[in-house]
Amino acid sequence: MRDRPFRRSPFAIDVGIFTIRNGQLEVLLCKTSDAREKWILPWDQPRPQEPIETTAQRIVRDAVGTSAPWIELAGAFGEGNRHPADAEISVAFAAVLPGTSPPPKDPQLVWHKVADLPAMTPKKRSVLEAALTAVRFRLEHSPIAFRLLPPLFTLSELQKVYEVLLGKRLHKASFRRSLHAAEIVEATDEWRGEGRGRPAQLFRFAPPKKRRAGRGIRFDALIA
Amino acid sequence: MRDRPFRRSPFAIDVGIFTIRNGQLEVLLCKTSDAREKWILPWDQPRPQEPIETTAQRIVRDAVGTSAPWIELAGAFGEGNRHPADAEISVAFAAVLPGTSPPPKDPQLVWHKVADLPAMTPKKRSVLEAALTAVRFRLEHSPIAFRLLPPLFTLSELQKVYEVLLGKRLHKASFRRSLHAAEIVEATDEWRGEGRGRPAQLFRFAPPKKRRAGRGIRFDALIA
DNA sequence: GACATTGGTCACATTTTGTGACTAATTCAA
DNA sequence: TTGAATTAGTCACAAAATGTGACCAATGTC
Numbered sequence: 001m002r003d004r005p006f007r008r009s010p011f012a013i014d015v016g017i018f019t020i021r022n023g024q025l026e027v028l029l030c031k032t033s034d035a036r037e038k039w040i041l042p043w044d045q046p047r048p049q050e051p052i053e054t055t056a057q058r059i060v061r062d063a064v065g066t067s068a069p070w071i072e073l074a075g076a077f078g079e080g081n082r083h084p085a086d087a088e089i090s091v092a093f094a095a096v097l098p099g100t101s102p103p104p105k106d107p108q109l110v111w112h113k114v115a116d117l118p119a120m121t122p123k124k125r126s127v128l129e130a131a132l133t134a135v136r137f138r139l140e141h142s143p144i145a146f147r148l149l150p151p152l153f154t155l156s157e158l159q160k161v162y163e164v165l166l167g168k169r170l171h172k173a174s175f176r177r178s179l180h181a182a183e184i185v186e187a188t189d190e191w192r193g194e195g196r197g198r199p200a201q202l203f204r205f206a207p208p209k210k211r212r213a214g215r216g217i218r219f220d221a222l223i224a
Numbered sequence: 225m226r227d228r229p230f231r232r233s234p235f236a237i238d239v240g241i242f243t244i245r246n247g248q249l250e251v252l253l254c255k256t257s258d259a260r261e262k263w264i265l266p267w268d269q270p271r272p273q274e275p276i277e278t279t280a281q282r283i284v285r286d287a288v289g290t291s292a293p294w295i296e297l298a299g300a301f302g303e304g305n306r307h308p309a310d311a312e313i314s315v316a317f318a319a320v321l322p323g324t325s326p327p328p329k330d331p332q333l334v335w336h337k338v339a340d341l342p343a344m345t346p347k348k349r350s351v352l353e354a355a356l357t358a359v360r361f362r363l364e365h366s367p368i369a370f371r372l373l374p375p376l377f378t379l380s381e382l383q384k385v386y387e388v389l390l391g392k393r394l395h396k397a398s399f400r401r402s403l404h405a406a407e408i409v410e411a412t413d414e415w416r417g418e419g420r421g422r423p424a425q426l427f428r429f430a431p432p433k434k435r436r437a438g439r440g441i442r443f444d445a446l447i448a
Numbered sequence: 449g450a451c452a453t454t455g456g457t458c459a460c461a462t463t464t465t466g467t468g469a470c471t472a473a474t475t476c477a478a
Numbered sequence: 479t480t481g482a483a484t485t486a487g488t489c490a491c492a493a494a495a496t497g498t499g500a501c502c503a504a505t506g507t508c
Contacts, residue, residue: 010234011313051302052313076300076315078275089235089276089315091300137365140445156455162441173457174440174496181495182443197454198504212444215495216398216465217386219406220436221364380486397488398465405464421485422473439464440496 011089013055014041016074016131017063019097019111020148025164026111027128028063028104029118039118041128042109043090056093063109065102068095070147074134077127094131096147139165146205152188154200155179184208235313237279238265240298240355241287242338243321244372249338249388251352252287252328263342265352266333267314280317287333289326292319294371298358301351318355320371363389370429376412378424379403408432 017028029039042063046055057067074094104110112118114132117125138144145161146153159175179185186206193199241252253263266287270279281291298318328334336342338356341349362368369385370377383399403409410430417423 046302046312049302052300053302055302073300076276076297078270078273078277078279088270089313091313091315140442141361141447143446154455168437170440171497171499172455173498176456177496178441178443182446184443184446193505194454196452196506198456200455208444208446211447213392214445216394217402218364219402219408220432221438222367222406222408222432223365223435378486395466395468396486397467400487401465417474418485420475420483422487424486 014043025114071095075130094134152202250335295319299354318358376426
């Protein structure tokens, strides 16, 4: 995010950066210098010739020091000149980071629980909603959940990520059965003991080679 | 689509307009004045203060006289000044029309079978691919298939739409069972005889009131 | 050692889906 | 007029996927 863009540009890139910490979904917001304590999403403008995905990743890097293991287009908005740089159009991206990522580099950047957001303008808020919707929506088609975890993780941790994103409890046996059937995780020979309870085996994400042909139509997934 | 934009604007809206005619998926393309006979998607630039969804619908109306019953954001592209109006960013929408829609108003606009596309620049082509992907991808969450049909349709027609979009045959009994279970169609007391064979009952789309809570995770829908 | 806690698996009931075969209503040709 | 061809619509059963409770295993705590 820059205070003085080196080139005036009529569009802006906003990025909703999400992570899970302490079992809660959080988003990285930026405090404005505005007296009314409004918060906005990290943003910037594309440099000349810069692809917008590159801009989005640059915004993430500027905010937390590393690029996001998952990032995707979430929406586009005509803004009516309300954006900080008077952008007429803003393009929103959604990104996720592992919960183990380093803290923000700028004190104006603060992680906020998605369940307890601070004051934002309705417009900013709706951009955030779009990013959040994109994350939840792509959950079953993109390996988002795995990107919210470090390379090695336990199956309980993975299940917890799904539970947080879906907002509902899952049954352990069902969850693991689907996981193994899809051959989407690979067991390592490492185990982790986390204080009390039996130690858990560590797994890594195994990108699927070939997708099985999907089954019939699911009309019950239709909205409106 | 305008030849001389009344306001220079650095971004453009492209719309992939799809329909199904004669059992084939088709897209509406515009012939450029270029000697090399390249084809592009219908496009325009937003007017001052105009929301981009409005621009997209205006492009559809200008092309075929009616607005699209379904239209949705499909992608955003940094273009590196290759767009006809030197746009740096183009926002792509995907739209569908019933196969019964009137023919294009401009002779430069021609329906092309998606399975047999004419010469396009790689960039334009990838925008079209993005629009097509958006249609296929949203198929199970948006009532797209119903928007490709007139208000009253037979179940065989609906099945055919799904088969064309999915690129595979479906089993009649399964298809209808899912359809009725989701209460997504409503029988009318009209019937239509189409030459030979038993007449078919006409149905209308019944927007679902309440979604059933989805079942477990489908890891086999994950890509890459 | 008993117990609480977390990980991991199993078996079985229930639900959903795949599939072929069947009946119904119409047109067309002999 | 009859029967083959064609398209619509339904049924029943097999196969597969999912929901669910119970169980055993390994660790820390008291």
